[in-house]
Amino acid sequence: MAQGQNRSENTHGLLFLTDEQLRKGIEAMFFAYRGFTADPDRILVEKSYGRAHHRALHFIQRSPGTTVNNLLSTLGVTKQSLNRVLRTLIGDGLVLNEVGIKDKRQRHLSLTDAGRELEQALSNAQRDRMRTAYRQAGAEAVYGFCTVLEAMMDPELKKHYDQLTGGDIV
Amino acid sequence: MAQGQNRSENTHGLLFLTDEQLRKGIEAMFFAYRGFTADPDRILVEKSYGRAHHRALHFIQRSPGTTVNNLLSTLGVTKQSLNRVLRTLIGDGLVLNEVGIKDKRQRHLSLTDAGRELEQALSNAQRDRMRTAYRQAGAEAVYGFCTVLEAMMDPELKKHYDQLTGGDIV
DNA sequence: AATAATATGTCAGTGTTGTTGACATTCCAA
DNA sequence: TTGGAATGTCAACAACACTGACATATTATT
Numbered sequence: 177m178a179q180g181q182n183r184s185e186n187t188h189g190l191l192f193l194t195d196e197q198l199r200k201g202i203e204a205m206f207f208a209y210r211g212f213t214a215d216p217d218r219i220l221v222e223k224s225y226g227r228a229h230h231r232a233l234h235f236i237q238r239s240p241g242t243t244v245n246n247l248l249s250t251l252g253v254t255k256q257s258l259n260r261v262l263r264t265l266i267g268d269g270l271v272l273n274e275v276g277i278k279d280k281r282q283r284h285l286s287l288t289d290a291g292r293e294l295e296q297a298l299s300n301a302q303r304d305r306m307r308t309a310y311r312q313a314g315a316e317a318v319y320g321f322c323t324v325l326e327a328m329m330d331p332e333l334k335k336h337y338d339q340l341t342g343g344d345i346v
Numbered sequence: 347m348a349q350g351q352n353r354s355e356n357t358h359g360l361l362f363l364t365d366e367q368l369r370k371g372i373e374a375m376f377f378a379y380r381g382f383t384a385d386p387d388r389i390l391v392e393k394s395y396g397r398a399h400h401r402a403l404h405f406i407q408r409s410p411g412t413t414v415n416n417l418l419s420t421l422g423v424t425k426q427s428l429n430r431v432l433r434t435l436i437g438d439g440l441v442l443n444e445v446g447i448k449d450k451r452q453r454h455l456s457l458t459d460a461g462r463e464l465e466q467a468l469s470n471a472q473r474d475r476m477r478t479a480y481r482q483a484g485a486e487a488v489y490g491f492c493t494v495l496e497a498m499m500d501p502e503l504k505k506h507y508d509q510l511t512g513g514d515i516v
Numbered sequence: 517a518a519t520a521a522t523a524t525g526t527c528a529g530t531g532t533t534g535t536t537g538a539c540a541t542t543c544c545a546a
Numbered sequence: 547t548t549g550g551a552a553t554g555t556c557a558a559c560a561a562c563a564c565t566g567a568c569a570t571a572t573t574a575t576t
Contacts (some may be wrong), residue, residue: 248438451523
Protein backbone atom coordinates (compact mmCIF):
# COMPACT_ATOMS: atom_id res chain seq x y z
CA MET A 177 0.00 0.00 0.00
CA ALA A 178 1.38 3.39 -1.02
CA GLN A 179 2.27 5.42 2.06
CA GLY A 180 1.64 9.11 2.52
CA GLN A 181 5.21 9.82 1.52
CA ASN A 182 4.68 9.51 -2.22
CA ARG A 183 2.18 12.31 -2.35
CA SER A 184 1.89 13.41 -5.95
CA GLU A 185 1.50 17.11 -6.42
CA ASN A 186 1.24 18.99 -9.67
CA THR A 187 2.91 22.26 -10.61
CA HIS A 188 0.32 24.22 -8.67
CA GLY A 189 1.12 22.33 -5.48
CA LEU A 190 -2.26 20.60 -5.58
CA LEU A 191 -2.70 16.92 -4.98
CA PHE A 192 -3.00 15.09 -8.26
CA LEU A 193 -6.06 12.92 -7.92
CA THR A 194 -7.25 10.49 -10.54
CA ASP A 195 -10.89 9.58 -10.94
CA GLU A 196 -9.91 6.09 -9.84
CA GLN A 197 -8.58 7.34 -6.53
CA LEU A 198 -11.71 9.39 -5.97
CA ARG A 199 -13.96 6.48 -6.88
CA LYS A 200 -12.11 4.35 -4.39
CA GLY A 201 -12.83 6.86 -1.66
CA ILE A 202 -16.47 6.96 -2.67
CA GLU A 203 -16.75 3.21 -2.46
CA ALA A 204 -14.89 3.16 0.84
CA MET A 205 -17.48 5.55 2.25
CA PHE A 206 -20.31 3.40 0.95
CA PHE A 207 -19.04 0.10 2.30
CA ALA A 208 -17.75 1.54 5.55
CA TYR A 209 -21.02 3.27 6.34
CA ARG A 210 -22.79 -0.04 6.14
CA GLY A 211 -20.41 -1.49 8.69
CA PHE A 212 -20.78 1.64 10.75
CA THR A 213 -24.53 1.10 11.19
CA ALA A 214 -24.61 -2.70 11.16
CA ASP A 215 -24.08 -3.35 14.88
CA PRO A 216 -26.60 -0.88 16.33
CA ASP A 217 -29.07 -1.91 13.64
CA ARG A 218 -29.05 -5.45 15.02
CA ILE A 219 -30.03 -4.18 18.46
CA LEU A 220 -32.65 -1.86 17.03
CA VAL A 221 -34.58 -4.56 15.18
CA GLU A 222 -34.91 -6.49 18.42
CA LYS A 223 -36.48 -3.46 20.07
CA SER A 224 -38.56 -2.61 17.00
CA TYR A 225 -36.84 0.70 16.58
CA GLY A 226 -35.11 2.16 13.55
CA ARG A 227 -32.00 4.13 12.81
CA ALA A 228 -33.90 7.37 13.31
CA HIS A 229 -34.54 6.42 16.92
CA HIS A 230 -30.86 5.76 17.42
CA ARG A 231 -29.93 9.14 16.00
CA ALA A 232 -32.43 10.92 18.23
CA LEU A 233 -31.19 9.08 21.34
CA HIS A 234 -27.59 9.80 20.43
CA PHE A 235 -27.98 13.54 20.04
CA ILE A 236 -30.24 13.91 23.05
CA GLN A 237 -27.64 12.08 25.11
CA ARG A 238 -25.00 14.34 23.64
CA SER A 239 -26.86 17.55 24.50
CA PRO A 240 -29.22 16.89 27.40
CA GLY A 241 -31.91 19.53 27.65
CA THR A 242 -31.68 20.38 23.97
CA THR A 243 -34.76 21.79 22.26
CA VAL A 244 -36.73 20.20 19.47
CA ASN A 245 -35.67 22.90 17.04
CA ASN A 246 -32.02 22.36 17.77
CA LEU A 247 -32.33 18.61 17.37
CA LEU A 248 -34.21 19.25 14.15
CA SER A 249 -31.40 21.17 12.51
CA THR A 250 -28.78 18.77 13.83
CA LEU A 251 -30.52 15.79 12.32
CA GLY A 252 -31.57 17.66 9.20
CA VAL A 253 -35.08 16.27 9.00
CA THR A 254 -38.54 17.80 9.17
CA LYS A 255 -40.30 18.29 12.46
CA GLN A 256 -43.01 15.88 11.39
CA SER A 257 -40.43 13.19 10.81
CA LEU A 258 -38.68 13.81 14.09
CA ASN A 259 -41.96 14.13 15.96
CA ARG A 260 -43.05 10.65 14.94
CA VAL A 261 -39.82 9.25 16.39
CA LEU A 262 -39.91 11.39 19.54
CA ARG A 263 -43.52 10.48 20.22
CA THR A 264 -42.69 6.79 20.41
CA LEU A 265 -39.56 7.38 22.49
CA ILE A 266 -41.46 9.59 24.95
CA GLY A 267 -44.37 7.16 25.00
CA ASP A 268 -42.02 4.27 25.71
CA GLY A 269 -40.46 6.20 28.56
CA LEU A 270 -37.00 6.60 27.02
CA VAL A 271 -37.09 10.35 26.51
CA LEU A 272 -38.23 13.11 28.84
CA ASN A 273 -40.04 16.11 27.44
CA GLU A 274 -40.05 19.13 29.74
CA VAL A 275 -41.62 22.51 29.12
CA GLY A 276 -39.05 25.30 29.11
CA ILE A 277 -38.78 27.53 32.14
CA LYS A 278 -37.60 30.68 30.41
CA ASP A 279 -39.57 30.02 27.22
CA LYS A 280 -42.53 27.78 27.82
CA ARG A 281 -42.96 27.11 24.09
CA GLN A 282 -39.78 25.15 24.02
CA ARG A 283 -39.53 21.53 25.03
CA HIS A 284 -36.32 20.37 26.60
CA LEU A 285 -35.41 16.80 25.76
CA SER A 286 -33.40 14.45 27.91
CA LEU A 287 -32.99 10.73 28.42
CA THR A 288 -34.62 8.74 31.20
CA ASP A 289 -32.68 5.93 32.87
CA ALA A 290 -34.18 3.49 30.40
CA GLY A 291 -33.27 5.82 27.54
CA ARG A 292 -29.71 6.09 28.75
CA GLU A 293 -29.54 2.33 28.99
CA LEU A 294 -30.60 1.76 25.39
CA GLU A 295 -28.43 4.60 24.14
CA GLN A 296 -25.48 3.05 25.92
CA ALA A 297 -26.13 -0.34 24.40
CA LEU A 298 -26.33 1.16 20.91
CA SER A 299 -23.31 3.36 21.41
CA ASN A 300 -21.24 0.55 22.85
CA ALA A 301 -21.91 -1.59 19.82
CA GLN A 302 -20.96 1.21 17.49
CA ARG A 303 -17.94 2.28 19.49
CA ASP A 304 -16.61 -1.28 19.65
CA ARG A 305 -16.27 -1.40 15.89
CA MET A 306 -14.89 2.11 15.83
CA ARG A 307 -12.30 1.29 18.47
CA THR A 308 -11.19 -1.84 16.64
CA ALA A 309 -10.89 0.08 13.37
CA TYR A 310 -8.99 2.91 15.04
CA ARG A 311 -6.53 0.56 16.69
CA GLN A 312 -6.04 -1.38 13.50
CA ALA A 313 -5.38 1.81 11.54
CA GLY A 314 -3.28 3.70 14.06
CA ALA A 315 -3.29 7.20 15.50
CA GLU A 316 -2.12 9.04 12.42
CA ALA A 317 -4.71 7.33 10.25
CA VAL A 318 -7.40 8.32 12.72
CA TYR A 319 -6.28 11.90 12.54
CA GLY A 320 -6.47 11.82 8.74
CA PHE A 321 -9.79 10.07 8.87
CA CYS A 322 -11.39 12.86 10.92
CA THR A 323 -9.72 15.57 8.86
CA VAL A 324 -11.11 14.30 5.58
CA LEU A 325 -14.56 13.70 7.04
CA GLU A 326 -14.67 17.22 8.40
CA ALA A 327 -13.72 18.58 5.00
CA MET A 328 -16.60 16.67 3.45
CA MET A 329 -19.31 18.20 5.62
CA ASP A 330 -21.68 20.89 4.50
CA PRO A 331 -20.78 24.12 6.28
CA GLU A 332 -24.18 24.19 7.99
CA LEU A 333 -23.70 20.70 9.43
CA LYS A 334 -20.07 21.41 10.21
CA LYS A 335 -21.29 24.06 12.65
CA HIS A 336 -23.30 21.48 14.56
CA TYR A 337 -20.38 19.11 14.51
CA ASP A 338 -17.98 21.73 15.86
CA GLN A 339 -20.42 22.74 18.53
CA LEU A 340 -20.88 19.15 19.68
CA THR A 341 -17.29 18.04 19.52
CA GLY A 342 -16.30 21.39 20.89
CA GLY A 343 -12.92 21.86 19.31
CA ASP A 344 -9.88 19.71 19.61
CA ILE A 345 -10.27 16.28 21.02
CA VAL A 346 -9.91 14.30 17.77
CA MET B 347 -5.62 20.41 16.62
CA ALA B 348 -3.63 17.53 18.04
CA GLN B 349 -1.33 16.06 15.42
CA GLY B 350 -0.61 12.39 14.90
CA GLN B 351 2.59 12.80 16.86
CA ASN B 352 1.03 12.75 20.27
CA ARG B 353 -0.38 9.29 19.88
CA SER B 354 -1.22 7.99 23.31
CA GLU B 355 -0.51 4.33 23.78
CA ASN B 356 -1.00 2.30 26.92
CA THR B 357 1.31 -0.31 28.38
CA HIS B 358 0.08 -2.89 25.90
CA GLY B 359 0.99 -0.70 22.94
CA LEU B 360 -2.67 -0.12 22.14
CA LEU B 361 -4.09 3.27 21.31
CA PHE B 362 -5.80 4.78 24.31
CA LEU B 363 -9.19 5.88 23.09
CA THR B 364 -11.72 7.72 25.21
CA ASP B 365 -15.43 7.44 24.58
CA GLU B 366 -15.33 11.10 23.62
CA GLN B 367 -12.84 10.45 20.85
CA LEU B 368 -14.92 7.56 19.58
CA ARG B 369 -18.12 9.60 19.73
CA LYS B 370 -16.45 12.30 17.72
CA GLY B 371 -15.61 9.80 15.01
CA ILE B 372 -19.17 8.52 15.04
CA GLU B 373 -20.55 12.01 14.61
CA ALA B 374 -18.00 12.78 11.91
CA MET B 375 -19.24 9.76 9.98
CA PHE B 376 -22.84 10.87 10.40
CA PHE B 377 -22.35 14.46 9.30
CA ALA B 378 -19.88 13.64 6.55
CA TYR B 379 -22.10 11.01 5.00
CA ARG B 380 -24.81 13.60 4.60
CA GLY B 381 -22.41 15.83 2.69
CA PHE B 382 -21.23 12.82 0.73
CA THR B 383 -24.70 12.17 -0.70
CA ALA B 384 -25.97 15.76 -0.87
CA ASP B 385 -24.70 16.69 -4.34
CA PRO B 386 -25.82 13.62 -6.31
CA ASP B 387 -29.12 13.72 -4.42
CA ARG B 388 -29.83 17.14 -5.90
CA ILE B 389 -29.40 15.77 -9.42
CA LEU B 390 -31.46 12.69 -8.62
CA VAL B 391 -34.55 14.58 -7.48
CA GLU B 392 -34.57 16.45 -10.80
CA LYS B 393 -34.63 13.15 -12.66
CA SER B 394 -37.08 11.57 -10.22
CA TYR B 395 -34.58 8.93 -9.21
CA GLY B 396 -33.37 7.99 -5.77
CA ARG B 397 -30.13 7.03 -4.10
CA ALA B 398 -30.77 3.40 -4.94
CA HIS B 399 -30.65 4.23 -8.65
CA HIS B 400 -27.37 6.03 -8.17
CA ARG B 401 -25.84 3.06 -6.41
CA ALA B 402 -26.96 0.69 -9.14
CA LEU B 403 -25.59 2.93 -11.89
CA HIS B 404 -22.33 3.34 -10.02
CA PHE B 405 -21.61 -0.33 -9.57
CA ILE B 406 -22.75 -1.29 -13.07
CA GLN B 407 -20.40 1.34 -14.44
CA ARG B 408 -17.69 -0.02 -12.21
CA SER B 409 -18.16 -3.63 -13.37
CA PRO B 410 -19.72 -3.60 -16.83
CA GLY B 411 -21.28 -6.95 -17.70
CA THR B 412 -21.82 -7.85 -14.06
CA THR B 413 -24.63 -10.21 -13.18
CA VAL B 414 -27.70 -9.44 -11.10
CA ASN B 415 -26.54 -11.76 -8.35
CA ASN B 416 -23.17 -10.07 -8.08
CA LEU B 417 -24.73 -6.63 -7.95
CA LEU B 418 -27.10 -7.95 -5.32
CA SER B 419 -24.37 -8.99 -2.92
CA THR B 420 -22.37 -5.83 -3.59
CA LEU B 421 -25.30 -3.61 -2.72
CA GLY B 422 -26.48 -5.85 0.08
CA VAL B 423 -30.18 -5.60 -0.70
CA THR B 424 -32.85 -8.10 -1.66
CA LYS B 425 -33.48 -8.98 -5.28
CA GLN B 426 -36.98 -7.51 -5.03
CA SER B 427 -35.53 -4.21 -3.95
CA LEU B 428 -32.89 -4.20 -6.66
CA ASN B 429 -35.33 -5.38 -9.28
CA ARG B 430 -37.60 -2.40 -8.73
CA VAL B 431 -34.69 -0.08 -9.42
CA LEU B 432 -33.31 -2.05 -12.36
CA ARG B 433 -36.72 -2.26 -14.00
CA THR B 434 -37.02 1.51 -14.17
CA LEU B 435 -33.43 1.98 -15.31
CA ILE B 436 -33.83 -0.61 -18.08
CA GLY B 437 -37.23 0.81 -19.02
CA ASP B 438 -35.77 4.30 -19.22
CA GLY B 439 -32.97 3.07 -21.46
CA LEU B 440 -30.12 3.69 -19.03
CA VAL B 441 -29.18 0.08 -18.39
CA LEU B 442 -28.74 -2.81 -20.81
CA ASN B 443 -29.84 -6.30 -19.82
CA GLU B 444 -28.28 -9.07 -21.90
CA VAL B 445 -28.75 -12.82 -21.61
CA GLY B 446 -25.53 -14.61 -20.76
CA ILE B 447 -23.68 -16.56 -23.45
CA LYS B 448 -22.11 -19.22 -21.28
CA ASP B 449 -24.98 -19.39 -18.82
CA LYS B 450 -28.26 -18.25 -20.32
CA ARG B 451 -29.84 -17.92 -16.89
CA GLN B 452 -27.65 -14.96 -16.10
CA ARG B 453 -28.34 -11.40 -17.17
CA HIS B 454 -25.36 -9.19 -17.84
CA LEU B 455 -25.87 -5.57 -16.93
CA SER B 456 -24.19 -2.60 -18.56
CA LEU B 457 -24.82 1.08 -19.12
CA THR B 458 -26.16 2.59 -22.32
CA ASP B 459 -24.82 5.93 -23.54
CA ALA B 460 -27.62 7.67 -21.68
CA GLY B 461 -26.82 5.64 -18.58
CA ARG B 462 -23.17 6.53 -18.78
CA GLU B 463 -24.11 10.18 -19.15
CA LEU B 464 -26.22 10.24 -15.97
CA GLU B 465 -23.71 8.17 -14.06
CA GLN B 466 -21.01 10.63 -15.06
CA ALA B 467 -23.07 13.58 -13.93
CA LEU B 468 -23.73 11.96 -10.55
CA SER B 469 -20.15 10.84 -10.12
CA ASN B 470 -18.76 14.22 -11.09
CA ALA B 471 -20.85 15.92 -8.46
CA GLN B 472 -19.73 13.46 -5.82
CA ARG B 473 -16.10 13.47 -6.91
CA ASP B 474 -15.95 17.27 -6.88
CA ARG B 475 -16.69 17.34 -3.18
CA MET B 476 -14.36 14.41 -2.59
CA ARG B 477 -11.55 16.12 -4.47
CA THR B 478 -12.00 19.35 -2.57
CA ALA B 479 -11.99 17.51 0.74
CA TYR B 480 -8.93 15.48 -0.24
CA ARG B 481 -6.98 18.54 -1.27
CA GLN B 482 -7.98 20.39 1.84
CA ALA B 483 -6.92 17.50 4.04
CA GLY B 484 -3.75 16.48 2.24
CA ALA B 485 -2.28 13.22 1.00
CA GLU B 486 -1.46 11.71 4.37
CA ALA B 487 -4.92 12.42 5.72
CA VAL B 488 -6.41 10.75 2.66
CA TYR B 489 -4.33 7.69 3.29
CA GLY B 490 -5.51 7.55 6.89
CA PHE B 491 -9.07 8.18 5.81
CA CYS B 492 -9.10 5.12 3.54
CA THR B 493 -7.27 2.99 6.09
CA VAL B 494 -9.81 3.61 8.83
CA LEU B 495 -12.76 3.16 6.48
CA GLU B 496 -11.40 -0.15 5.29
CA ALA B 497 -11.00 -1.30 8.87
CA MET B 498 -14.63 -0.45 9.54
CA MET B 499 -16.06 -2.65 6.79
CA ASP B 500 -17.69 -6.00 7.37
CA PRO B 501 -15.37 -8.72 6.02
CA GLU B 502 -17.99 -9.75 3.48
CA LEU B 503 -18.28 -6.24 2.08
CA LYS B 504 -14.53 -5.74 2.31
CA LYS B 505 -14.19 -8.53 -0.25
CA HIS B 506 -16.33 -6.64 -2.72
CA TYR B 507 -14.41 -3.47 -2.02
CA ASP B 508 -11.06 -5.15 -2.58
CA GLN B 509 -12.27 -6.77 -5.75
CA LEU B 510 -13.51 -3.46 -7.13
CA THR B 511 -10.61 -1.29 -6.10
CA GLY B 512 -8.26 -4.07 -7.01
CA GLY B 513 -5.53 -3.55 -4.46
CA ASP B 514 -3.35 -0.54 -4.11
CA ILE B 515 -4.39 2.65 -5.76
CA VAL B 516 -5.53 4.69 -2.75
C1' DA C 517 -34.64 -38.86 -18.65
C1' DA C 518 -36.00 -37.28 -14.30
C1' DT C 519 -34.86 -34.38 -10.64
C1' DA C 520 -32.55 -30.85 -8.08
C1' DA C 521 -30.44 -26.57 -7.86
C1' DT C 522 -29.48 -21.93 -9.69
C1' DA C 523 -30.52 -17.27 -11.63
C1' DT C 524 -33.82 -14.28 -12.42
C1' DG C 525 -38.28 -11.93 -12.35
C1' DT C 526 -42.68 -10.70 -10.30
C1' DC C 527 -46.73 -10.03 -7.14
C1' DA C 528 -48.59 -8.74 -2.76
C1' DG C 529 -48.11 -6.96 1.68
C1' DT C 530 -45.64 -4.37 5.36
C1' DG C 531 -42.58 -1.11 7.89
C1' DT C 532 -39.39 2.83 8.48
C1' DT C 533 -38.26 7.14 7.29
C1' DG C 534 -38.46 10.85 4.78
C1' DT C 535 -41.43 14.59 2.38
C1' DT C 536 -45.59 18.60 1.83
C1' DG C 537 -49.34 21.03 3.27
C1' DA C 538 -52.58 22.54 6.55
C1' DC C 539 -53.93 23.85 11.01
C1' DA C 540 -54.02 24.62 16.24
C1' DT C 541 -51.84 26.11 20.44
C1' DT C 542 -48.92 28.55 23.27
C1' DC C 543 -46.15 32.23 24.27
C1' DC C 544 -42.68 36.05 23.55
C1' DA C 545 -41.96 40.61 21.95
C1' DA C 546 -42.84 44.91 19.71
C1' DT D 547 -53.01 43.68 20.81
C1' DT D 548 -51.02 41.80 17.09
C1' DG D 549 -47.35 39.37 14.69
C1' DG D 550 -44.35 35.78 14.64
C1' DA D 551 -41.75 31.96 16.65
C1' DA D 552 -41.79 27.21 18.73
C1' DT D 553 -44.15 23.22 19.00
C1' DG D 554 -47.43 19.49 18.04
C1' DT D 555 -50.57 16.99 15.14
C1' DC D 556 -53.28 15.28 11.13
C1' DA D 557 -53.38 13.46 6.44
C1' DA D 558 -51.41 11.99 2.26
C1' DC D 559 -47.64 10.41 -0.22
C1' DA D 560 -43.07 8.50 -1.98
C1' DA D 561 -38.64 6.00 -1.69
C1' DC D 562 -36.70 2.06 -0.30
C1' DA D 563 -36.01 -1.55 2.40
C1' DC D 564 -38.14 -6.19 4.03
C1' DT D 565 -40.67 -11.08 3.85
C1' DG D 566 -43.02 -14.70 1.56
C1' DA D 567 -44.75 -16.95 -2.29
C1' DC D 568 -44.59 -18.29 -6.89
C1' DA D 569 -43.19 -18.66 -12.01
C1' DT D 570 -39.75 -19.54 -15.60
C1' DA D 571 -35.68 -20.74 -17.74
C1' DT D 572 -31.49 -23.02 -17.60
C1' DT D 573 -27.95 -25.83 -15.84
C1' DA D 574 -26.18 -29.56 -12.97
C1' DT D 575 -26.72 -33.95 -10.89
C1' DT D 576 -28.21 -38.44 -10.29
